[in-house]
Amino acid sequence: MKTVYKGNRHLANASVVMWFSALPLLFASGCLWMPPAPVTRADLGTSLKRFERRYAANPPAGARVAELSRAFDQATTSFFFGNYAEVVKGIEGAAAMLSANGPSDAERVAASLKFRLTPSAYVLGSGAAPGFRLTSMYEVTLASESAIVLKLRVVNEAGEKIHEQPIEVQGAASTRIDILGTLTIDLTKLKRGNHRVELVTAEGAAFAVLNWPAVERSPAQGREANAARLAPLSFDSPALQQALASARARNALLLDPPGEDRVIEFVIDRSALEASVADEVERLAAGENPYFHRKGDYWRVFKREGDEIPLRVYCPAGLDVGKPVPVVVAWHGYGGDENLFPEGYGAGLVKRLADQHGFLLVCPLTYPFLNSPVVFDRLLEVIGHDYTIDASRVYVMGHSLGAACAASIAPRRADRIAAACLFAGGSNLADADRLPPTVVFLGGADLVSPPERSRPGVQAAIGKGLPVELREKPDLGHTILVSESLADGVTFLMQKVRSAPRRK
Secondary structure, eight states: OOEEOOOOSOOSOOOOOOOOOOOOEEEETTTOOOOOOOOOHHHHHHHHHHHHHHHHHSOOOTHHHHHHHHHHHHHHHGGGGTOHHHHHHHHHHHHHTTSTTOOOHHHHHHHTEEEEEESSSEETTOOOOOEEEEEESSOEEOSOOSEEEEEEEEEOTTSOEEEEEEEEEEOOSEEOEEEEEEOOOOGGGOOSEEEEEEEEOTTOOEEEEEEEEEESSOHHHHHHHHHHHHTTOOOSSHHHHHHHHHHHHHHTTOOSSOOSSSHHHHHSOHHHHHHHHHHHHHHHHTTOOTTTTOOEEEEEEEEETTEEEEEEEEEOTTOOTTSOEEEEEEEOOTTOOTTIIIIIHHHHHHHHHHHHHTOEEEEEOSGGGTTOHHHHHHHHHHHHHHSOEEEEEEEEEEETHHHHHHHHHHHHTTTTOSEEEEESOOGGGGGOSOOSSEEEEEETTOSSSOHHHHHHHHHHHHHTTOSEEEEEETTOOTTHHHHHHHHHHHHHHHTOOOOOOOOO
Protein backbone atom coordinates (compact mmCIF):
# COMPACT_ATOMS: atom_id res chain seq x y z
CA MET A 1 0.00 0.00 0.00
CA LYS A 2 1.47 3.35 -1.02
CA THR A 3 1.96 5.97 1.67
CA VAL A 4 2.06 9.67 0.85
CA TYR A 5 3.66 11.67 3.63
CA LYS A 6 1.49 14.73 4.33
CA GLY A 7 3.39 15.98 7.37
CA ASN A 8 2.32 16.33 10.97
CA ARG A 9 -1.16 17.87 11.32
CA HIS A 10 0.29 20.31 13.84
CA LEU A 11 2.48 23.27 12.97
CA ALA A 12 4.83 24.54 15.69
CA ASN A 13 7.19 26.81 13.76
CA ALA A 14 5.84 27.62 10.62
CA SER A 15 6.06 25.82 8.31
CA VAL A 16 0.10 28.13 4.71
CA VAL A 17 -12.23 25.50 4.59
CA MET A 18 -13.88 27.22 1.97
CA TRP A 19 -17.30 28.84 2.16
CA PHE A 20 -19.67 29.48 -0.71
CA SER A 21 -21.89 32.55 -0.56
CA ALA A 22 -22.41 35.99 -2.04
CA LEU A 23 -24.74 37.45 0.60
CA PRO A 24 -23.60 40.84 1.95
CA LEU A 25 -23.84 40.05 5.68
CA LEU A 26 -21.90 41.51 8.58
CA PHE A 27 -21.83 40.25 12.15
CA ALA A 28 -19.85 41.68 15.05
CA SER A 29 -19.78 40.12 18.49
CA GLY A 30 -20.69 43.42 20.07
CA CYS A 31 -24.25 42.32 19.30
CA LEU A 32 -23.92 38.64 18.37
CA TRP A 33 -21.28 36.11 19.43
CA MET A 34 -20.06 33.54 16.93
CA PRO A 35 -17.33 30.87 17.00
CA PRO A 36 -13.99 31.68 15.38
CA ALA A 37 -13.05 30.34 11.98
CA PRO A 38 -10.99 27.14 12.05
CA VAL A 39 -7.27 27.94 11.99
CA THR A 40 -5.38 25.70 9.56
CA ARG A 41 -1.79 24.97 8.60
CA ALA A 42 -2.30 27.40 5.73
CA ASP A 43 -3.24 30.17 8.20
CA LEU A 44 -0.26 29.42 10.40
CA GLY A 45 2.08 29.37 7.42
CA THR A 46 0.67 32.64 6.09
CA SER A 47 1.11 34.33 9.46
CA LEU A 48 4.68 33.07 9.85
CA LYS A 49 5.61 34.19 6.35
CA ARG A 50 4.24 37.68 6.97
CA PHE A 51 6.16 37.90 10.26
CA GLU A 52 9.42 36.80 8.66
CA ARG A 53 9.04 39.38 5.90
CA ARG A 54 8.39 42.17 8.38
CA TYR A 55 11.31 41.04 10.53
CA ALA A 56 13.66 40.96 7.53
CA ALA A 57 12.52 44.43 6.44
CA ASN A 58 12.75 45.99 9.91
CA PRO A 59 14.91 43.89 12.27
CA PRO A 60 14.90 44.99 15.92
CA ALA A 61 17.99 46.08 17.80
CA GLY A 62 19.26 45.91 21.36
CA ALA A 63 16.96 44.63 24.08
CA ARG A 64 14.06 44.47 21.60
CA VAL A 65 15.63 41.37 20.03
CA ALA A 66 15.30 39.28 23.19
CA GLU A 67 11.84 40.72 23.92
CA LEU A 68 10.62 39.84 20.44
CA SER A 69 12.21 36.38 20.62
CA ARG A 70 10.37 35.63 23.85
CA ALA A 71 7.07 36.84 22.42
CA PHE A 72 7.46 34.68 19.33
CA ASP A 73 8.45 31.62 21.35
CA GLN A 74 5.47 32.10 23.66
CA ALA A 75 3.26 32.07 20.58
CA THR A 76 4.97 28.90 19.40
CA THR A 77 4.34 27.09 22.69
CA SER A 78 0.59 27.54 22.20
CA PHE A 79 0.89 24.91 19.50
CA PHE A 80 1.71 22.26 22.07
CA PHE A 81 -1.69 22.89 23.65
CA GLY A 82 -3.39 22.59 20.27
CA ASN A 83 -4.52 26.23 20.28
CA TYR A 84 -3.76 27.32 16.73
CA ALA A 85 -5.73 30.54 17.05
CA GLU A 86 -3.47 31.58 19.93
CA VAL A 87 -0.42 30.74 17.80
CA VAL A 88 -1.60 33.09 15.05
CA LYS A 89 -2.62 35.74 17.58
CA GLY A 90 0.79 35.50 19.25
CA ILE A 91 2.71 35.67 15.97
CA GLU A 92 0.71 38.72 14.90
CA GLY A 93 1.36 40.27 18.30
CA ALA A 94 5.07 39.67 17.87
CA ALA A 95 4.93 41.19 14.40
CA ALA A 96 3.24 44.28 15.86
CA MET A 97 6.29 44.77 18.07
CA LEU A 98 8.27 45.56 14.92
CA SER A 99 6.18 48.71 14.47
CA ALA A 100 7.53 51.83 16.17
CA ASN A 101 4.11 53.09 17.25
CA GLY A 102 2.33 49.78 17.70
CA PRO A 103 -0.56 48.51 15.58
CA SER A 104 -3.70 50.52 14.91
CA ASP A 105 -7.14 49.05 15.57
CA ALA A 106 -7.48 48.49 11.83
CA GLU A 107 -4.22 46.53 11.67
CA ARG A 108 -5.16 44.41 14.67
CA VAL A 109 -8.56 43.57 13.15
CA ALA A 110 -7.05 42.83 9.71
CA ALA A 111 -4.44 40.55 11.27
CA SER A 112 -7.17 38.51 12.98
CA LEU A 113 -9.07 37.75 9.76
CA LYS A 114 -8.84 34.93 7.29
CA PHE A 115 -9.95 35.62 3.74
CA ARG A 116 -11.22 33.08 1.24
CA LEU A 117 -12.61 33.39 -2.29
CA THR A 118 -14.97 31.13 -4.20
CA PRO A 119 -14.25 30.03 -6.79
CA SER A 120 -10.67 29.74 -5.54
CA ALA A 121 -9.58 29.78 -9.21
CA TYR A 122 -11.37 31.93 -11.78
CA VAL A 123 -12.04 30.36 -15.17
CA LEU A 124 -11.66 33.13 -17.74
CA GLY A 125 -14.89 33.95 -19.53
CA SER A 126 -17.11 32.18 -17.01
CA GLY A 127 -18.68 35.48 -15.98
CA ALA A 128 -19.41 34.32 -12.44
CA ALA A 129 -18.80 37.05 -9.83
CA PRO A 130 -16.52 35.61 -7.14
CA GLY A 131 -17.80 35.51 -3.57
CA PHE A 132 -15.66 36.10 -0.51
CA ARG A 133 -15.76 35.48 3.20
CA LEU A 134 -13.82 37.34 5.91
CA THR A 135 -13.92 35.59 9.28
CA SER A 136 -12.25 36.16 12.66
CA MET A 137 -9.72 33.56 13.76
CA TYR A 138 -9.66 35.02 17.27
CA GLU A 139 -11.31 37.80 19.23
CA VAL A 140 -9.86 41.32 19.20
CA THR A 141 -10.42 43.99 21.86
CA LEU A 142 -10.41 47.49 20.34
CA ALA A 143 -9.60 50.89 21.78
CA SER A 144 -12.54 52.50 19.99
CA GLU A 145 -16.01 51.49 18.83
CA SER A 146 -15.79 53.60 15.68
CA ALA A 147 -16.15 51.98 12.27
CA ILE A 148 -13.01 50.59 10.63
CA VAL A 149 -12.65 50.74 6.86
CA LEU A 150 -10.47 48.16 5.15
CA LYS A 151 -9.92 47.66 1.43
CA LEU A 152 -9.93 44.50 -0.64
CA ARG A 153 -7.23 44.93 -3.26
CA VAL A 154 -6.42 42.71 -6.26
CA VAL A 155 -2.95 42.92 -7.82
CA ASN A 156 -1.89 41.17 -11.04
CA GLU A 157 1.39 39.39 -11.79
CA ALA A 158 2.96 42.66 -12.98
CA GLY A 159 2.27 44.19 -9.57
CA GLU A 160 -0.48 46.47 -10.92
CA LYS A 161 -3.55 47.19 -8.81
CA ILE A 162 -6.59 46.17 -10.88
CA HIS A 163 -9.30 46.35 -8.23
CA GLU A 164 -10.05 47.86 -4.85
CA GLN A 165 -13.25 47.97 -2.81
CA PRO A 166 -13.98 49.13 0.76
CA ILE A 167 -15.07 46.82 3.56
CA GLU A 168 -16.51 48.45 6.67
CA VAL A 169 -16.16 46.76 10.04
CA GLN A 170 -18.04 48.16 13.02
CA GLY A 171 -15.69 48.30 15.97
CA ALA A 172 -16.78 47.16 19.41
CA ALA A 173 -15.21 46.57 22.78
CA SER A 174 -14.81 42.95 21.73
CA THR A 175 -14.98 42.23 18.04
CA ARG A 176 -15.57 39.00 16.17
CA ILE A 177 -16.34 39.33 12.48
CA ASP A 178 -18.01 37.27 9.75
CA ILE A 179 -18.49 39.05 6.42
CA LEU A 180 -19.83 37.41 3.28
CA GLY A 181 -19.97 39.35 0.08
CA THR A 182 -19.06 39.68 -3.58
CA LEU A 183 -15.78 40.81 -5.09
CA THR A 184 -17.06 43.51 -7.40
CA ILE A 185 -14.14 43.34 -9.80
CA ASP A 186 -14.37 44.07 -13.52
CA LEU A 187 -13.78 40.50 -14.72
CA THR A 188 -12.41 41.72 -18.07
CA LYS A 189 -9.33 42.95 -16.19
CA LEU A 190 -8.38 39.40 -15.23
CA LYS A 191 -5.72 37.87 -17.47
CA ARG A 192 -4.32 34.38 -17.38
CA GLY A 193 -1.93 34.04 -14.45
CA ASN A 194 -1.75 34.48 -10.71
CA HIS A 195 -3.36 37.39 -8.86
CA ARG A 196 -2.76 38.48 -5.28
CA VAL A 197 -5.72 39.48 -3.14
CA GLU A 198 -4.95 41.59 -0.08
CA LEU A 199 -6.81 43.12 2.83
CA VAL A 200 -5.28 46.60 3.19
CA THR A 201 -5.54 49.08 6.07
CA ALA A 202 -5.58 52.88 5.78
CA GLU A 203 -1.90 52.80 6.84
CA GLY A 204 -1.12 50.64 3.80
CA ALA A 205 -0.39 47.41 5.69
CA ALA A 206 -1.43 44.31 3.72
CA PHE A 207 -2.99 41.26 5.41
CA ALA A 208 -4.88 38.10 4.42
CA VAL A 209 -2.83 37.74 1.25
CA LEU A 210 -4.29 35.06 -1.03
CA ASN A 211 -3.20 33.64 -4.39
CA TRP A 212 -6.05 33.74 -6.91
CA PRO A 213 -5.29 32.24 -10.33
CA ALA A 214 -7.13 33.10 -13.53
CA VAL A 215 -7.07 30.02 -15.77
CA GLU A 216 -8.34 28.85 -19.15
CA ARG A 217 -9.93 25.73 -17.66
CA SER A 218 -10.77 24.64 -14.14
CA PRO A 219 -8.01 22.98 -12.10
CA ALA A 220 -10.12 19.80 -12.02
CA GLN A 221 -10.29 19.68 -15.83
CA GLY A 222 -6.55 20.14 -16.13
CA ARG A 223 -5.85 17.55 -13.46
CA GLU A 224 -8.11 14.96 -15.07
CA ALA A 225 -6.65 15.54 -18.53
CA ASN A 226 -3.09 15.19 -17.24
CA ALA A 227 -3.95 12.11 -15.19
CA ALA A 228 -5.40 10.39 -18.25
CA ARG A 229 -2.15 10.92 -20.16
CA LEU A 230 0.04 9.88 -17.23
CA ALA A 231 -1.93 6.73 -16.39
CA PRO A 232 -0.54 4.46 -19.15
CA LEU A 233 3.08 5.60 -18.76
CA SER A 234 5.60 3.16 -17.34
CA PHE A 235 9.40 3.22 -17.37
CA ASP A 236 12.31 0.90 -16.63
CA SER A 237 14.68 3.81 -16.02
CA PRO A 238 14.95 4.70 -12.29
CA ALA A 239 15.26 8.38 -13.20
CA LEU A 240 12.05 8.32 -15.26
CA GLN A 241 10.25 6.29 -12.59
CA GLN A 242 11.03 9.04 -10.09
CA ALA A 243 10.05 11.74 -12.59
CA LEU A 244 6.72 10.03 -13.26
CA ALA A 245 5.96 9.84 -9.51
CA SER A 246 6.71 13.55 -9.17
CA ALA A 247 4.59 14.55 -12.16
CA ARG A 248 1.63 12.60 -10.77
CA ALA A 249 2.07 14.16 -7.31
CA ARG A 250 2.38 17.65 -8.78
CA ASN A 251 -0.69 17.12 -10.92
CA ALA A 252 -2.63 16.16 -7.78
CA LEU A 253 -2.01 19.70 -6.45
CA LEU A 254 -4.37 21.14 -9.08
CA LEU A 255 -7.27 21.47 -6.67
CA ASP A 256 -10.24 23.81 -6.40
CA PRO A 257 -10.46 24.68 -3.60
CA PRO A 258 -6.93 23.84 -2.44
CA GLY A 259 -6.50 21.90 0.78
CA GLU A 260 -5.33 23.81 3.83
CA ASP A 261 -3.75 21.00 5.83
CA ARG A 262 -0.82 20.71 3.40
CA VAL A 263 0.75 24.12 3.00
CA ILE A 264 1.99 23.42 -0.52
CA GLU A 265 -1.58 22.98 -1.81
CA PHE A 266 -2.49 26.42 -0.52
CA VAL A 267 0.61 28.46 -1.41
CA ILE A 268 1.54 27.11 -4.82
CA ASP A 269 0.77 29.21 -7.90
CA ARG A 270 -1.81 26.93 -9.54
CA SER A 271 -1.78 28.91 -12.79
CA ALA A 272 1.96 28.37 -13.25
CA LEU A 273 1.64 24.80 -11.96
CA GLU A 274 -0.98 23.92 -14.57
CA ALA A 275 1.26 25.09 -17.41
CA SER A 276 4.30 23.39 -15.92
CA VAL A 277 2.61 20.02 -15.34
CA ALA A 278 1.18 20.03 -18.87
CA ASP A 279 4.74 20.46 -20.18
CA GLU A 280 6.04 17.74 -17.85
CA VAL A 281 3.37 15.34 -19.18
CA GLU A 282 4.39 16.10 -22.78
CA ARG A 283 8.03 15.42 -22.05
CA LEU A 284 7.38 12.24 -20.10
CA ALA A 285 5.18 10.95 -22.92
CA ALA A 286 8.20 11.49 -25.20
CA GLY A 287 10.43 9.53 -22.79
CA GLU A 288 12.21 12.64 -21.44
CA ASN A 289 12.95 13.56 -17.82
CA PRO A 290 11.38 17.01 -17.22
CA TYR A 291 13.34 17.53 -13.98
CA PHE A 292 16.78 16.92 -15.47
CA HIS A 293 18.92 20.01 -14.75
CA ARG A 294 15.76 21.93 -13.87
CA LYS A 295 16.30 25.47 -12.56
CA GLY A 296 14.19 27.41 -10.08
CA ASP A 297 12.07 26.51 -7.05
CA TYR A 298 9.76 23.50 -7.38
CA TRP A 299 7.95 20.91 -5.27
CA ARG A 300 8.23 17.21 -6.01
CA VAL A 301 8.36 13.79 -4.33
CA PHE A 302 10.78 10.91 -4.29
CA LYS A 303 9.82 7.26 -4.08
CA ARG A 304 11.29 4.91 -1.52
CA GLU A 305 9.93 1.40 -1.05
CA GLY A 306 6.40 2.41 -1.93
CA ASP A 307 6.49 5.69 -0.01
CA GLU A 308 6.39 9.12 -1.60
CA ILE A 309 8.29 11.73 0.41
CA PRO A 310 7.71 15.40 -0.48
CA LEU A 311 10.52 17.91 -0.89
CA ARG A 312 11.24 21.36 -2.22
CA VAL A 313 14.17 21.78 -4.60
CA TYR A 314 15.78 25.11 -5.44
CA CYS A 315 18.36 25.32 -8.21
CA PRO A 316 19.66 28.90 -8.69
CA ALA A 317 19.43 30.31 -12.19
CA GLY A 318 23.16 31.03 -12.13
CA LEU A 319 24.26 27.56 -11.00
CA ASP A 320 26.27 25.69 -13.65
CA VAL A 321 24.50 22.34 -13.68
CA GLY A 322 26.76 21.10 -16.46
CA LYS A 323 29.33 20.25 -13.81
CA PRO A 324 29.13 18.73 -10.30
CA VAL A 325 27.21 20.99 -7.90
CA PRO A 326 27.34 21.41 -4.11
CA VAL A 327 24.19 20.24 -2.32
CA VAL A 328 22.67 21.45 0.96
CA VAL A 329 19.97 19.23 2.51
CA ALA A 330 17.90 21.23 5.04
CA TRP A 331 15.51 19.65 7.56
CA HIS A 332 12.74 21.69 9.22
CA GLY A 333 11.61 21.61 12.85
CA TYR A 334 8.78 19.70 14.51
CA GLY A 335 5.33 20.49 13.17
CA GLY A 336 6.70 22.11 10.02
CA ASP A 337 7.05 20.67 6.57
CA GLU A 338 9.21 20.81 3.46
CA ASN A 339 8.14 24.40 2.76
CA LEU A 340 9.51 25.92 5.96
CA PHE A 341 13.11 26.63 4.87
CA PRO A 342 12.26 27.94 1.37
CA GLU A 343 9.17 29.92 2.51
CA GLY A 344 9.66 30.69 6.20
CA TYR A 345 12.92 31.18 8.08
CA GLY A 346 14.22 34.63 7.18
CA ALA A 347 11.48 34.96 4.54
CA GLY A 348 13.15 32.29 2.42
CA LEU A 349 16.68 33.57 3.12
CA VAL A 350 18.22 30.18 2.34
CA LYS A 351 17.26 30.56 -1.35
CA ARG A 352 19.02 33.91 -1.54
CA LEU A 353 22.06 32.30 0.07
CA ALA A 354 21.91 29.53 -2.54
CA ASP A 355 22.01 32.23 -5.22
CA GLN A 356 24.96 33.91 -3.51
CA HIS A 357 27.07 30.84 -2.79
CA GLY A 358 25.99 28.66 -5.71
CA PHE A 359 24.53 25.44 -4.32
CA LEU A 360 21.56 23.17 -4.94
CA LEU A 361 19.06 23.33 -2.06
CA VAL A 362 16.99 20.27 -1.13
CA CYS A 363 14.36 20.60 1.64
CA PRO A 364 12.59 17.30 2.42
CA LEU A 365 9.88 16.50 4.92
CA THR A 366 11.93 15.71 8.05
CA TYR A 367 9.98 12.88 9.68
CA PRO A 368 10.90 9.99 7.34
CA PHE A 369 14.62 10.76 7.88
CA LEU A 370 14.66 10.58 11.67
CA ASN A 371 17.40 8.20 12.73
CA SER A 372 17.48 6.80 9.18
CA PRO A 373 20.63 7.45 7.16
CA VAL A 374 19.40 4.94 4.55
CA VAL A 375 16.64 7.36 3.56
CA PHE A 376 19.31 10.08 3.26
CA ASP A 377 21.28 7.81 0.92
CA ARG A 378 18.18 7.26 -1.17
CA LEU A 379 17.51 11.00 -1.37
CA LEU A 380 20.99 11.69 -2.73
CA GLU A 381 20.58 8.85 -5.20
CA VAL A 382 17.32 10.31 -6.52
CA ILE A 383 18.64 13.87 -6.70
CA GLY A 384 21.66 12.42 -8.50
CA HIS A 385 19.39 11.35 -11.36
CA ASP A 386 18.75 15.01 -12.18
CA TYR A 387 21.95 16.77 -11.10
CA THR A 388 25.57 15.67 -10.89
CA ILE A 389 26.40 16.04 -7.19
CA ASP A 390 29.86 17.19 -6.10
CA ALA A 391 30.65 14.32 -3.75
CA SER A 392 33.13 16.49 -1.83
CA ARG A 393 30.52 19.16 -1.08
CA VAL A 394 27.40 17.50 0.40
CA TYR A 395 26.12 19.46 3.41
CA VAL A 396 23.31 19.04 5.94
CA MET A 397 21.54 21.52 8.20
CA GLY A 398 18.51 21.43 10.44
CA HIS A 399 16.44 23.36 12.96
CA SER A 400 15.17 21.90 16.24
CA LEU A 401 13.87 18.42 15.33
CA GLY A 402 15.66 18.88 12.00
CA ALA A 403 18.87 19.59 13.95
CA ALA A 404 18.42 16.32 15.83
CA CYS A 405 17.90 14.60 12.48
CA ALA A 406 21.09 16.10 11.02
CA ALA A 407 23.03 15.30 14.20
CA SER A 408 21.87 11.68 13.94
CA ILE A 409 22.74 11.22 10.27
CA ALA A 410 26.02 13.18 10.15
CA PRO A 411 28.05 10.76 12.35
CA ARG A 412 26.88 7.74 10.36
CA ARG A 413 27.55 9.41 7.03
CA ALA A 414 30.68 11.34 7.93
CA ASP A 415 32.32 9.74 4.87
CA ARG A 416 29.73 11.46 2.62
CA ILE A 417 28.95 14.74 4.40
CA ALA A 418 31.42 17.61 4.19
CA ALA A 419 29.91 19.66 7.05
CA ALA A 420 26.79 20.12 9.19
CA CYS A 421 24.98 23.11 10.66
CA LEU A 422 22.53 22.78 13.57
CA PHE A 423 20.11 25.38 14.92
CA ALA A 424 18.52 24.96 18.38
CA GLY A 425 19.54 21.33 18.73
CA GLY A 426 22.46 18.93 18.93
CA SER A 427 22.09 17.18 22.29
CA ASN A 428 22.48 13.84 20.50
CA LEU A 429 25.99 14.81 19.36
CA ALA A 430 27.12 13.33 22.68
CA ASP A 431 26.63 9.88 21.13
CA ALA A 432 28.84 10.56 18.11
CA ASP A 433 32.21 8.86 17.67
CA ARG A 434 33.02 10.76 14.48
CA LEU A 435 31.63 13.83 12.78
CA PRO A 436 32.23 16.04 9.80
CA PRO A 437 32.97 19.67 10.75
CA THR A 438 29.84 20.86 12.57
CA VAL A 439 28.63 24.24 13.83
CA VAL A 440 25.87 24.51 16.42
CA PHE A 441 23.87 27.69 17.06
CA LEU A 442 21.93 27.97 20.33
CA GLY A 443 19.68 30.84 21.40
CA GLY A 444 19.95 32.08 24.97
CA ALA A 445 16.35 33.37 24.86
CA ASP A 446 14.98 30.07 23.50
CA LEU A 447 11.84 29.15 25.46
CA VAL A 448 10.99 26.09 23.34
CA SER A 449 14.33 24.28 23.53
CA PRO A 450 16.51 26.09 26.09
CA PRO A 451 20.26 25.93 25.45
CA GLU A 452 20.72 23.96 28.68
CA ARG A 453 19.07 21.07 26.88
CA SER A 454 21.54 20.89 23.98
CA ARG A 455 24.72 22.44 25.37
CA PRO A 456 25.92 19.39 27.39
CA GLY A 457 25.74 17.10 24.35
CA VAL A 458 27.56 19.61 22.17
CA GLN A 459 30.24 20.14 24.81
CA ALA A 460 30.62 16.36 25.20
CA ALA A 461 31.34 16.07 21.47
CA ILE A 462 33.86 18.91 21.70
CA GLY A 463 35.44 17.17 24.69
CA LYS A 464 35.99 14.06 22.55
CA GLY A 465 38.04 16.15 20.14
CA LEU A 466 35.39 16.10 17.41
CA PRO A 467 35.35 19.07 14.99
CA VAL A 468 32.41 20.93 16.57
CA GLU A 469 31.97 24.67 17.09
CA LEU A 470 29.38 26.06 19.53
CA ARG A 471 28.07 29.55 18.84
CA GLU A 472 25.60 30.88 21.39
CA LYS A 473 23.39 33.88 20.69
CA PRO A 474 22.18 35.13 24.09
CA ASP A 475 19.30 37.34 22.83
CA LEU A 476 17.80 35.00 20.23
CA GLY A 477 14.84 32.65 20.59
CA HIS A 478 13.97 29.31 19.07
CA THR A 479 12.87 30.39 15.59
CA ILE A 480 14.40 33.86 15.22
CA LEU A 481 17.75 32.14 15.85
CA VAL A 482 17.51 30.59 12.39
CA SER A 483 16.89 33.76 10.40
CA GLU A 484 19.61 35.61 12.35
CA SER A 485 22.23 32.84 12.07
CA LEU A 486 21.49 31.24 8.72
CA ALA A 487 23.96 33.35 6.72
CA ASP A 488 26.80 32.50 9.15
CA GLY A 489 25.83 28.84 9.08
CA VAL A 490 25.86 28.64 5.29
CA THR A 491 29.22 30.46 5.17
CA PHE A 492 30.60 27.83 7.57
CA LEU A 493 29.34 25.02 5.34
CA MET A 494 30.65 26.50 2.11
CA GLN A 495 34.17 26.75 3.56
CA LYS A 496 34.34 22.99 4.09
CA VAL A 497 35.30 20.49 1.40
CA ARG A 498 35.54 16.78 2.14
CA SER A 499 38.86 15.24 1.21
CA ALA A 500 38.82 12.33 -1.20
CA PRO A 501 39.44 8.98 0.52
CA ARG A 502 43.00 7.71 0.29
CA ARG A 503 43.66 4.87 -2.07
CA LYS A 504 45.22 1.80 -0.52
